[in-house]
Amino acid sequence: MAKKATNKAAKKTVKKRARNLYTKAEVRELRAHSKARTPVKKIAKAMKRSEGALRQKALALGIGLGHRR
Secondary structure: OOOOOOOHHHOOOOOOOOOOOOOHHHHHHHHHHHHHOOOHHHHHHHHOOOHHHHHHHHHHHOOOOOOOO
């Protein structure tokens, strides 16, 4: 029976993602973009958040997002 070689350097630590909570100003801005029917891609660049994150927040707030809705 051969012993298994253990390589401690091969173990990777999983980096936990930091969650950026929405401020009241950001929520206000998102609502304004929703009302103006701004494309999600432009909102994402302006707010420095992903399109998916913005869509999820809009869903939680109960507002529509994007120009083609």
